[in-house]
Amino acid sequence: MSASTIAAVRGYRVWDSRGRPTVEAEVRLVDGSVGHAIAPAGASRGSGEAKDLRDGGLPFGGYDVRDAVDGIDTTIAPSLDGLDATDQAAIDRTLIDLDGTADRSRLGGNAMIAVSMAVAHAAAAHAAMPLWQWLGGSTPPQLPLPEIQIFGGGAHAGRRVDIQDFMVVAVGADDYTEALDWTAEVYRCAGELMANDSRLYGIADEGGWWPAFDTNEDAFAVLVRAIEWAGLIPGDDVAIALDVAASEFGQGGRYRLARDGSDMDSDGLAELLVRWVEQYPIISIEDPLAEDDESGLTKLTRAIGDRVQIVGDDYLVTNAGRITEAAAKGACNTALIKPNQSGTLTETLDALRTAHGAGWGAIVSARSGETEDVTIVHLAVGWNAAQIKVGSFARSERLAKWNEGLRIARCDGGRGRLPPRSAFPWWQK
Numbered sequence: 489m490s491a492s493t494i495a496a497v498r499g500y501r502v503w504d505s506r507g508r509p510t511v512e513a514e515v516r517l518v519d520g521s522v523g524h525a526i527a528p529a530g531a532s533r534g535s536g537e538a539k540d541l542r543d544g545g546l547p548f549g550g551y552d553v554r555d556a557v558d559g560i561d562t563t564i565a566p567s568l569d570g571l572d573a574t575d576q577a578a579i580d581r582t583l584i585d586l587d588g589t590a591d592r593s594r595l596g597g598n599a600m601i602a603v604s605m606a607v608a609h610a611a612a613a614h615a616a617m618p619l620w621q622w623l624g625g626s627t628p629p630q631l632p633l634p635e636i637q638i639f640g641g642g643a644h645a646g647r648r649v650d651i652q653d654f655m656v657v658a659v660g661a662d663d664y665t666e667a668l669d670w671t672a673e674v675y676r677c678a679g680e681l682m683a684n685d686s687r688l689y690g691i692a693d694e695g696g697w698w699p700a701f702d703t704n705e706d707a708f709a710v711l712v713r714a715i716e717w718a719g720l721i722p723g724d725d726v727a728i729a730l731d732v733a734a735s736e737f738g739q740g741g742r743y744r745l746a747r748d749g750s751d752m753d754s755d756g757l758a759e760l761l762v763r764w765v766e767q768y769p770i771i772s773i774e775d776p777l778a779e780d781d782e783s784g785l786t787k788l789t790r791a792i793g794d795r796v797q798i799v800g801d802d803y804l805v806t807n808a809g810r811i812t813e814a815a816a817k818g819a820c821n822t823a824l825i826k827p828n829q830s831g832t833l834t835e836t837l838d839a840l841r842t843a844h845g846a847g848w849g850a851i852v853s854a855r856s857g858e859t860e861d862v863t864i865v866h867l868a869v870g871w872n873a874a875q876i877k878v879g880s881f882a883r884s885e886r887l888a889k890w891n892e893g894l895r896i897a898r899c900d901g902g903r904g905r906l907p908p909r910s911a912f913p914w915w916q917k
């Protein structure tokens with residue numbers, strides 16, 4: 489038995505940013521090192537994601553996680569007892585075998601990812617290193633370029649507009665600190681513009697302004713004005729990124745934009761998106777078409793993938809096999825990386841490495857249901873992901889992540905070195 493041997497694993501029930509129960513895992517090692525991690529939760533989920541184990545029934549809308557927490561104490565804990573926390577691959581292999589299902593529905597993706605991440609935290613504590621450094625990050629650390637929501641829509645805002653995320657990326661910022669400074673100004677200016685137009689109705693699930701727009705497209709004009717009002721140049725300093733989350737309003741090749749009262753096929757939606765790209769400084773589109781519309785995704789990537797980042801979320805679900813297939817077909821050029829879509833850190837890293845290996849980009853991402861857990865920031869830095877997506881610039885479950893990035897930057901006295909421009913081949917044309 490070594491000092492990094494797992495001595496105890498416990499599950500706990502805590503609460504997420506939507507006031508729903510979620511799973512916390514605690515891992516203790518023989519030398520007294522401790523790691524904690526909390527599972528996040530999605531609301532617009534891909535059908536191929538690892539399934540959360542939820543109790544169902546009436547309490548808490550069916551979202552309770554007592555079975556998932558019990559599973560940690562009664563099934564996972566005895567199996568991890570005596571394993572070495574520094575061997576993340578062996579730990580995750582044990583979790584996967586123990587679960588034994590393709591969709592992680594026995595133990596629950598929520599229980600598995602909480603334990604998998606807590607093991608990594610315990611191992612980093614044992615090594616007396618911050619997690620990003622334990623995971624192999626360069627020194628001084630490279631911070632990911634943030635993608636930050638200004639307006640929330642879709643499943644995160646009562647479907648007030650169809651597009652789920654209107655985000656900004658501070659492409660011209662010199663460092664992570666400046667990227668946050670600029671985004672904070674754009675967020676504030678967007679709120680003031682909404683207030684001036686009597687359109688300020690509060691915020692959506694991830695902290696973005698509630699999208700009180702007459703059409704989906706209205707958001708772009710306000711976003712461009714907000715960037716200008718902040719004293720920045722749209723496109724050069726701060727560009728626009730979208731998460732269309734098209735699986736939420738389309739399937740079988742048909743799409744319905746309820747806010748615009750329009751119905752269209754895959755080509756129609758693609759044409760609309762291309763028109764928006766031509767008219768507004770949009771540099772990234774996530775899930776532009778539904779997860780079942782591979783031919784549409786391939787066509788769109790072929791059409792504009794040389795100048796726009798085409799990001800697969802619901803379609804790829806942080807799965808290395810799916811990323812390999814999509815890359816072979818030329819569908820998308822960037823993978824969204826959400827640890828709880830896969831269920832373990834090892835599989836998450838595999839997905840990210842597969843994306844990088846295919847010459848793709850990778851964006852480490854939070855979920856719409858979050859907590860104070862900041863593990864994803866360490867994953868992005870430790871794994872050298874060039875971008876991170878956390879939601880907006882309001883609410884503590886979001887700012888906890890942005891602030892953790894500042895803390896990581898500060899550890900070498902820096903403002904947060906960003907990836908070189910070559911990490912963003914789509915934006916240089």
Ligand code: PGA
Nearest residue numbers: 529530531532533855856
């Ligand atoms: P979710 O959405 O966390 O609610 O699934 C986030 C996203 O689609 O990127």
Ligand code: ZN
Nearest residue numbers: 731733774801
């Ligand atoms: Zn998405």
